[in-house]
Amino acid sequence: MSSAFSPSRASNRFDATLAAHGVAPLSRRTPTTLQVNMGKLCNQACRHCHVDASPTRTELMDAATVERVLAVLEASPCIEHVDITGGAPEMNPRFRMLVDGVHARGRRITVRCNLTVLFEEGQDDLAEYYAAHDATIIASLPCYTAANTDTQRGSGAFGRSIAALLALNAVGYGDHQGAKAPSDGPAPRRLNLVYNPLGPSLPPPQASLEADYRERLRTDFNVVFDELLTITNMPIHRFADDLERQGKLGEYEQLLVDSFSPQTVQQVMCRDLVSVDWDGKLADCDFHQMLDIPLGAGAKSIFDVDDFATFAGSSITTAAHCLGCTAGQGSSCGGALDG
Numbered sequence: 001m002s003s004a005f006s007p008s009r010a011s012n013r014f015d016a017t018l019a020a021h022g023v024a025p026l027s028r029r030t031p032t033t034l035q036v037n038m039g040k041l042c043n044q045a046c047r048h049c050h051v052d053a054s055p056t057r058t059e060l061m062d063a064a065t066v067e068r069v070l071a072v073l074e075a076s077p078c079i080e081h082v083d084i085t086g087g088a089p090e091m092n093p094r095f096r097m098l099v100d101g102v103h104a105r106g107r108r109i110t111v112r113c114n115l116t117v118l119f120e121e122g123q124d125d126l127a128e129y130y131a132a133h134d135a136t137i138i139a140s141l142p143c144y145t146a147a148n149t150d151t152q153r154g155s156g157a158f159g160r161s162i163a164a165l166l167a168l169n170a171v172g173y174g175d176h177q178g179a180k181a182p183s184d185g186p187a188p189r190r191l192n193l194v195y196n197p198l199g200p201s202l203p204p205p206q207a208s209l210e211a212d213y214r215e216r217l218r219t220d221f222n223v224v225f226d227e228l229l230t231i232t233n234m235p236i237h238r239f240a241d242d243l244e245r246q247g248k249l250g251e252y253e254q255l256l257v258d259s260f261s262p263q264t265v266q267q268v269m270c271r272d273l274v275s276v277d278w279d280g281k282l283a284d285c286d287f288h289q290m291l292d293i294p295l296g297a298g299a300k301s302i303f304d305v306d307d308f309a310t311f312a313g314s315s316i317t318t319a320a321h322c323l324g325c326t327a328g329q330g331s332s333c334g335g336a337l338d339g
Contacts, residue, residue, distance in 0.1 A: 013257075013320040021262045026316035028284075028297065031274045031308045033081045035286055035333070036069060036098065037061075038089035039278040043120055044157065053087040060092045061278040068302050069276060070101040076308040083273075083333060085112040085286060090123060092278075099133055109135040112194075112333075115164035116157055127164075131171045136190040138229065138333075139165070144216040148198060165191070165223045174224040192227045194335075200243055200252035202259060202328040203230035206336040229335030232256075234287050234324045256323040264330030267337040270316050276302050284316045286333070287324075293317050 015025060039060035042053035073079055082102045089095050089111060102109050111130065118126050130137055141161055143149045149158035168174065173191040193213060197203055210228035217223040233239045235252055243249040270284045274295070280302040283289035297314035299305045330337030 014318045014322040017257065017260050017323065017326075018265065021260065023262055023265050026265070026268065026270065026318060028311055028314050028316055029271050030078050030312040031076075031272055032078060033083055033269070033273040034069075034073060034076075034079045034308065035083040035085060035273055035275040036089075037275070037277050037286060037289060038084060038086050038092040038095055038098070040087045041091045042087040042114065043091065043117055044088070044114055057087065059278050061094060061098075061280075063094055063097065065278070065280045065302065066094045066098050066101070068280065069098065070105070072302060072305060072308065073102065073107065074105055075306055078307075078309045078312075079107060081108040081110065083110045083112070088114050088117045088120075090117045090126060091120065096129070099129075099135065103133045109133060110138055111135050112138045112140070113164075115139050115141065115161040118164040118167060119160055127167045127171045127173070130168075131173070131189055134189075136192065137168060137173060138192045138194055139168075139225075140194045140196070141165075141213075142196050142198065144213050144220070151198065162221050162223060165217075165225070166221070169224055174226055190227075191225045192229055192335075193225050195228060195230045196233050200246075200248045200255065202232060202255065203331070203336070206230040206329060227335070230329070230331070231333070231335065232324045232327060232331035234321045236287060236321050237290060253320075256327045259327035260323060261326055261328060261330055261338060264326045264337040267330065267332070268322075268325050269332035269334065273333075274308055274311060287321055288317060288319060291319065291321075293319055 018025060040053045040057035041055070041060055042057070043055055073082065084098065086092070090113070099109060117123060141149065146158040149161065168191055172189045175189065195203060195209060203209070206228065209230060213228050214225070217225065235243065235249060235256070240249060243252055273285065275283045275286050275289050277283065277289045281289065282295040282299055282301060282305070283293060284296055294300065294317060296317040297311040325331050
């Protein structure tokens, strides 16, 4: 990673950009979303992956940490939604322990699924399991063509992804097109797709790209889905390394600075979210987590907190890659922030 976006200089550049636009430093509202990273093990090794996940990684959340997450969730009625990610979170043997526990506590569940994991050993019933737990599926599909998707995710990934989408459609996922998810209560069998750009560019407008995805996937494969989320690639870890090899990292960093959009700042996900890593460490977001940037609220671990509501009003640690969340339409784990 270039020195311009290194954690040691990160906050100055992002905070200076906020100040130049007359925007106050970030602070947290009462958290409503808990994001849980189950580990770095994955059946893929995507070029854009900020987690550096792969089939060779061994970091996995253990049972004691899952139990602690569920205990603090129980004591934190402010948390309405648990967002489960990885790696491929399903490859952690404790994945279903976590999902069962969250479901039993009546909180909404999102699982970030790479689709191809549905064909891994022991995952034959995964689509039905999701449906039985009212889980919203956010599925990564970098493009609606095989060539672009396989370039980013590996040979054959597109074909397996389409087969997985059809399996999810077969159990009722993707039948709510055009209808937004409810603000409270379960949002059963919603299937949202994620688009990441292939190179050093910002995503195109989310609404128009969604229309393109919808038409192509329906026409070519008879696949339906609910929403498309566009997410900006953060210049950290594997994506930053790839850009640096191409000599394009500095160009991309400058694009994020030049594309800063003040109206996105109030909507950035860290204002309402707390992220917990596979080993229990807490962070302001999943990207900070991957760089070991500590939580602005001060608690270091899930074992140091009893109720997430105590984080309300705390400062948020910033880093230069935060400019990726505020560039153009903005970006979060829920897609574009503006428009």
